[in-house]
Structure formats: structure tokens, C-alpha cells
Amino acid sequence: MQTVLEVRALTKHFATHRAVNGVSFSLARGEFFSLVGPSGCGKTTTLRLIAGFEEPTSGQLLLDGQSMENLPAYRRDVSTVFQNYALFPHLTVAKNVAFGLERRGGLSRAAIAEKIARALDLVHLTGKEERLPNQISGGERQRVALARSLVLEPKVLLLDEPLSALDAKLRKEMRQELKALQRRTGIAFLFVTHDQEEALSLSDRVAIMNGGHLEQLGTPREVYCNPKTRFVAEFLGNVNWLGGAGVRPEAIRVSRDTLDGASAAIVEGQTFLGNCVHLTAKLISDGSLCTAEIHPQHCPFQAGERVFISWDASDEFRVP
């Protein structure tokens, strides 16, 4: 696949801390790539360095093989969707979308109008052209921000936690729409989020960041099922550390009957989560706690009951 953006040993030191420390990765054309990590891990700084809002301390950024060094933000062919959208409050929806096109020059009025109409249609905002940002809902503002960037057909679209300002229901809807939008436009998306579920469900590839460096990079399946570090394993989901191996709760089987290789345990308690039950049991052998995710219909166990815990060897992973 053709590389559109290459990040090489990117480093940014601030006076008080090292925000980004030798991060390298590359984006393929048309790829949905996520940078995920806890707050303060350097993911937003990485995005700002690519956009050109910050100067890197060292490292290289190549867009289509061309170095972006010394190229100010307004000359870079990437576009950002900001966390709080940063729509211009004094401009209507249509004028917000037109802002970038007008800066380009060489486009006729009619061509601009047509591009705006198409961009607004793409995000289902036709009919809201003359509204001001404070006259539309949060979800609509989000769409305007997307249209404003997409209309420029950037080589890479940078999204800085774009869904975090929306309520839970809308967030799930927008997630689907974002994915569809990316497929339809074929633009490479670099998506920054602290929400691992969002990253795993949307991305072609995920990079997990921690303390300014990249912990692991791979497809969602790879990083979830075969995490290379303890941090990645625990950041992406719940883990049971059983005899040095990590096992996800959903891979654990609980049974009243003893099976080959099963360990005896005592049920400590359970938490009902709606679509599943998290059952906690203490292994008799070494006293370690183990959580199993079980379908609510298949969980007849009582606290204090003796059960047998087992899992497939293929479901376990080892980290250094």
C-alpha cells in the first residue's frame, strides 16, 4: 500500500516534560489509523505536530514523501477536526465550510458553492446553510467541522477526540457515520482518542501510546489479542494474570464439572452489566483473583460455590 504520511522519530520536549519521545509510524492511503492512550500520553501533541501547530524538537514528517519541515500550518495539505470543533462563531454553516476553499484561490464562486453543497450533503446538513454555529445542535456542529475539513480533500484528516463532546448515544451513531464517511471519501484518517473501544471498532490499525512513546502498533485484533506489553494489555481491556499468562475475561470458562487442566476456584461475587455478568473467583491453588465474562443466561453460580476455571491455550498471551 502507498504511504501518504510518514512520521519518523518524532520528538517534542516542552520546558517541563517530554510530550512525545521518538514516535514513528506511517499511514497508508485511505487508511483509518488511531492513536490511542490515556490523557497526557502525547497523542494530541503528535497530532498538533503533524498539523503544524507545534514545532517538533526533532524527527521528521513526510507527506507524500515531501518533508513538512518549515512548512507552516496554513501550507500543509492536512486538515484537523478539533475536539470542540472550533467553528467560527461569526460565520454561517456555509461560510464556515467555504473558509478553506476561499483561501485556496483559483476557484470560481460557482465552483465553491457546488463544493459546499456537496460537502454539506455528505454530512446530511443540507438546509442548514444559513444557520450560525450557536443555532445548531452539538451533533450538527460536529458535522460542520467534518464538512469544513473534508471539502478541502486533504491528504490526511486529523481528528482530535472528535466524539468526546457528544453524549453516549450520539457518539455511537457518529462512530458509524465517521467510518462510512472515511470509506466513501477514501481520505486517510488519523484519529486520536482515549477511548479504546472507539479505536478498536473504527480502525484499520491502532497505535497505543504511553508516556510519549509508542507501545505497540497493529490491527485491532493483533493489539487486543496479542498485546506486547502489560500496559497495552491492560489499557485495551480487562486482563486476568494467571500463572504469568494474560487471559481476557471473555476467554475464561466457568463450570461446575471438573475438566482436563481446569483449576478449582471459589466464587467471590458477580457484577451484572446488562449484556454480560462479570464473575469473580479466587483460585484455590495460589489465591489469585480471576474475572470471567459470562452470558447472563448461563450464570447460575452463587457466591462461595466451588467451580472450575479453564481457558484455551490459544487465548492466552505473554508479555515481558
Add this chain to the structure above:
Amino acid sequence: MKLRTIFLAPGAVIMLSLFFLPLLVVLAYSFLSRGPYGGVLLPWSAESYTRIFDSLYLAILWRSVWIAAVATGICLALAFPLALYIARAGERKTLLLNLVMLPFWTSFLIRTYAWMFLLRDTGLINTALQSLHVIREPLPLLFNTGAVILGLVYGYLPFMVLPLYATLEKLEPALLDAAADLGASPLVTVWRVVVPLSRPGMIAGCLLVFIPCLGAYLTPDLMGGGKTVMIGNLVQNQFTTARDWPFGAAISLLLMGLVLLVMRALGDKGEELL
């Protein structure tokens, strides 16, 4: 009585007794006839108002308006970049704001005299230029319209800086990033995003500068040397040397009317901000 009403009372009493009632007196005076040594006499007359339309007075009125407008324009041009700089100055903000307000620690009169010592024929600037043989004759820096405008700009610049700073400081930094991201160079960003969003501050600043400039009398009197008469000087003159109180009262009311018109022209926003 409600607490709110009690809170209103001191202000209301002061405004009524010291502002509104005297204003009624001024209104009454403006419709009376002049006394021989100042003061007012019967009969009632509207002559003071008809006299304003004398071309001599209309010229003074026009001069006052354009001098105030030019001074306001210069203040705006100087204050906007300064306010923008201070708003983005981070930790040094407070220091810079205090420097803007520093001149208020000394009386306006003294500061005006200081300017006169700088600008007069034997002042610092002319003496320095002469001793450096740049000029032979002293430059006419004082006692002209330019000096009046300089004095007004100097005196009222902080009133433009402060409201502009207040709006610019609230400007979301992400908007500047967004403009750059969409391809706007820094200058285009200022023109297309910062200027439109600082309109309320500009209107407030322009009112705060234009209104006192329009009624200024100390600056034209001292720095204009009595040659550049503005409407404020005219009013003062009527109550002192000219001893024509009704005419002075009529001009003051006209000045108030002008100010109200300007505020109307700038829309309801201006009134809210004041």
C-alpha cells in the same frame, strides 16, 4: 422594601439630585435670555438654539466631530495590535496591562503640560534637533490641530486598549489554529477571524474614546493654544468670558444630543457595553 431596591437607592438619589435635576436647570437656562454679567433673565426664548446654526459655530461643531473621529481612528489603529499582543503575552499580561494604565497615576493636566514642554519651540525635541543641526528653525509642533489630535490620542489610548484586550483575551485559541489549518496565513486570520470577533470591544473602545474627545476642552485649550477651538472650549467660553449662559447651556445640550446619536448609530450593542 426589597433588598434590590435598597441597593438601587444610593445611586438613584445621587443621579437624581446631582445629575438629572442640574440637567433640568441647564435645559431651563438654555431657553432663557442672558444677563448683563452672566446669569440668566426672563423672558423665555429659543434664540440660543437658532444661533447655533451660525456658520461660525457650525464650523466649530464640524471641527470637533472630525478631530474626535480622527483621534478615535488613530487610537483604534494603535490599540488593536497592542491589545492583541498583550492578550497573547501569557504570564507578562498583568505587567503589560499595568503599564497601559500607568499614566493614570499622574494627573491629566500635568501630563498635558509635559507634552507642551516636549513640543514647544524651546522644548526638548526642537532643541535636540537644532543642536544636531537637523533643522535651523524650530518645527511648529505645538499650538495646532495636529498637537490637539496627538494630545487626545495620548490621553485616551488606554480606553481603547482595555475593552479591546477584554474581547481578544476571551478569543478561543483553537479558532486561530482552525484558521491556519484551513489555509489562512496569520494576517488573513487576523482580518477574517480576529477582527470580526473583536467587534464588541472595538465598538466599546470607540465610544469610550470618541465621546470624551468630542467634548474635550483641556487638550485643545493647552495644546491647541486657543487656535483650535472645539465645542468644549465654546461651552466653557460662554460661561466665562462671553457671559452667555443660555447659549452655553444650549451648546452643552446639543453636545449630549450628538453623543446619543453616535451611540444610536453604533447600535444597541454600544449601549449594552457602556
